[in-house]
Amino acid sequence: MNNSKGKRSNGDEHEDEDDEEEDEANGGGLEAWERAYADERSWESLQEDESGLLRPIDNKATYHAQYRRRIRSTPSTARIQKGLIRYLYIVVDLSRAASEMDFKPSRMAVVAKNVEAFIREFFDQNPLSQLGLVFVKDGVAQCLTELGGSPDSHIKALMGKLECSGEASLQNALELVYGYLKQVPSYGHREVLILYSALSTCDPGDIMETIQQCKKSKIRCSVVGLSAEIFICKHLCQETGGLYSIALDESHLKELLLEHAPPPPAIAEFAIASLIKMGFPQRAAEGVVSICSCHKEPKVGGGYTCPRCKARVCELPTECCVCGLTLVSSPHLARSYHHLFPITLFSEVSPSYSSKQQQRIPKNCFGCQQSLLNPGNKPGLFVACPKCSQFFCLDCDIYIHESLHNCPGCESLRHSKPVIDAEE
């Protein structure tokens, strides 16, 4: 019996290691010998078990606690209005300071890699929003891509133009972006996200005026710094209601950037609510040849037809180039609905509670059917949905709240009432 138990714990150990490896691989994508060892104190994640063997600390519970803290810290008021239609310019500082090597291999490369991840995440979370890229180098700002909805074209443009030289100019960047953003429709949220490597700014005029101008036209400016805090950036963010943060290392930079991906709460005076006329084009039948209005090329199959002017466009969401109607597909809209109908936070069920009413607790997680008992047949920590009172394991809890946005228990019941009756 003892022997088999030992075997089992060994098996679990392997599993834990696998999990950890996976986590780390997700974080850096590097082999163990390629990773920096400075911050990693691998010996601290080991503990001795009863028989004197070393095994990794079961950090599932602490990880889960962190996750719960994070989820609670986000405002839980259900009917919060979000700025779902965003017009965001990303300003990337490619001045001399971006060639510094404190981030490996250089700040520029790290920024580019993270901006790519950010762009993908941004379009995943804000399907109807648009994004543009601006570079600052040699004291001037250049527009790399105009506002657009296709992640691939932005990423391609970004990767093609990575050279750094000269000084950075905050004012020129702001002026340029201001010129573009004041044209966007009033229902859109105007935002600028600046990735600033330099410690100075080389401006042609009074930057304070520019900041006031941005404030007046409701442009929310956020800055992620790579070196040290600068007063003018802090002032800019305070004035325009943005966030200012400084990245400590590469993973922190990624975290800070991705904080800007979910839609910000809508602020009434920032964007005026309005009804936007949109078209839902049908997908054209396969094998039909037509000339697309966006590339002016004949194409076979695929494509969508604008319901108003019957022009053909290649991808959604876009604006019809002929009649200007905004074209979306219903899945694009549905992608944002989980922001509007968030699922309730599951409540933790402590082992003591479960031992008291053991007969009521099912053995398996309702979602993944995994046993809710720990290896030693002790009841582990798990959670329950307050609405359908089904039990879930911690992994499912995270998956349900972070990715699925559905409670499998509530969805598997026609009405929530019979359950309460059954409980009583």
Added chain:
Amino acid sequence: MSPAPSVASKLYADDVSLLMVLVDTNPFFWGTAAANSSSLSFSSFLSHVLAFLNSIHLVNQLNHVVVIATGFNSCQCVYDSSETTNRISDDGLPAVYLKLLHNLEEFVNNDEKMCKNDFQTGLTSSLLSGSLSMALCYIQRVFRSGPLHPQPRILCIQGSPDGPEQYVAIMNSIFSAQRSMVPIDSCVIGAQHSAFLQQASYITGGVYLKPQHLDGLFQYLSMVLSFNDMTLILHEMQAFLFLCLAVWALTSTCSQMQTVFATDLHSRSVLQLPKPVGVDFRASCFCHKNTIDMGYICSVCLSIFCEHHKKCSTCGSVFGQPQADASKADRKRKAPGSPRHPRA
């Protein structure tokens, strides 16, 4: 009972699949199907499903199958091939299927009991969103089991019509499946097309199929499979198995789903799978549930309306005049401010 160590020790090739089969057990659908002599009865449907599960194991012994029943009032996992041992019982049926049938029967009875409380509601849809969510949670568990895991996919065998009230939940599941690269295949055995499953299969890259004749389905096989491609590219052994399977399916009265849905994800690239006939991407408005191809969207919550409203019924925002705003923006655009590059 604990499948984890054996799972970890298995070495998976790229053609080992985890197949989540969502079976529609909605009594309203099967009740009408039984009344209609031309359609499939539940028992013959079940025998098709069992034959299908057998063929999955025949293609690769390591394939892992989970069956989730989608009922009218509840959903439940009724079969997990990793939990049961393959013994032949006295009746000739493998023990696994006895267990499946036993669980299924129990589930259907429970489902019916819950049904009696509130029968008067006019709904006839089954809880697809629940079984999809469960399937995705299960798949996440397999992803967590380590770097080597079988390739997951979901097969929905759906007969009942779509439930509009599940729209948001089903879309959430679809996007989550898309993010974790899990294709959702659908086999619609009901009378009309399912717009939900069309979108699910299109978005996740799965196969959508609505067989025309439910008993004579093997006829479709020859159209669906192109053996020449297969024998060229697939390993001999596997091609042989497919051939066996196909021949067996041709000779028995199995449905087409055997061959379309039994193939693993890698073999799909060399098969001629049914092409989507077109996907209905039109939205339905929140106010009248009409399907529209042009409409108004609330800029705050993206609710869809077929006509202009003063106030959003979902989020309560009061709308300004969109036309007036647009013209103002236009005027601004025509009067450009100071030069953009003072330094340049």
